Amino acid sequence: MNDEMQSMGEQAYQQHNYALRLQLVRATFWFTKHWLFIFIVVFGLYNLLPFAAPVLMKAGWSSWGNLIYDLYSTQCHQMAQRSFFLFGERPMYGLGELHLNLTGSALGDMLSLRSFRGNDILGWKVAWSDRMVYMYGGIWLISIVYALALRHRLKKPFSIWLFIVFLIPLGLDGLTHLLSDLSGLTAGFRYDNAWLARLTDYQFAPDFYEGDAFGSFNSIARFVTGILFAIGVSGLLLPMLHHEMKRWEYALALKLLRHQSRVGSTAVAGL
Secondary structure, three states: OHHHHHHHHHHHHHHHHHHHHHHHHHHHHHHHHHHHHHHHHHHHHHHHHHHHHHHHHHOOOHHHHHHHHHHHOOOOOOOHHHOOEEOOOOOOOOHHHHOOOOOOOHHHHHHHHHHOOEEOOOEEEOOOOHHHHHHHHHHHHHHHHHHHHHOOOOOOOOOHHHHHHHHHHHHHHHHHHHHHHOOOOOOOHHHHOHHHHHHOOOOOOHHHHOOOOOOOHHHHHHHHHHHHHHHHHHHHHHHHHHHHHHHHHHHHHHHHHHHHHHHOOOOOOOO
16 A cells, blocks of 8 residues: 555656656747747847936936946946937037046046046936947847848858958957057047048048047947947857757757657647
8 A cells, every 4th residue: 555655656746747847848948939039128128228327317316327327337438428428418428528627547537437427417328338339239129130030031140250350340449449548538549530630631520530429430430340240249149049049949849749748738739
């Protein structure tokens, strides 16, 4: 009698384990089918949250706004002259328009520009720089286009070499900015871009060459290199993940068929 009860208990335990494993497989299978939609939603929130910071500051909820600034400061320099502003007179400001007491010390000025989050006159800055908006916003928009137009047709991922080609302009732009800033934010060769003015025979207005404000060469360079980064990353990772998820989806569908017969589940109904 005890052996029979023990056997029944073991069978019930095994059936319970099979049921739990089946639930896990079903959940994983659902994720592989809907991973792109999940990514778009989660990554979209990640992209939109920096824009919530100036909204919260404007509304007077500074504690929540500062929390977002602090969170995204771990991922971005947040220097004010290279960031968008909301609720102010202009979407971006040059160094002189921010009315900060800059000392000429590269590190000190960077920290001052990083810590300045805005005011009621100039508006409040987005919680990460314009380059980050272009880079990650570009990936988000491309993923939406991919989901709407390409998800049912498997595309070949970019080669590693093509991926690198798309990232090289961002690396060059970021590195030259970094080297230039070491001499002081207004003393480096990427602030006045005199080299470019000579190269183009001064064909453009002075404010095109100088500074980082919207419409300047530096601003346009950050836009172009940020979008190229987004294309390179998306062209490599989205098709690669799509192929991998399709492979897992097929493997999990077979596993569901095997488990269905053992626990009497309708797990694969509608596959």
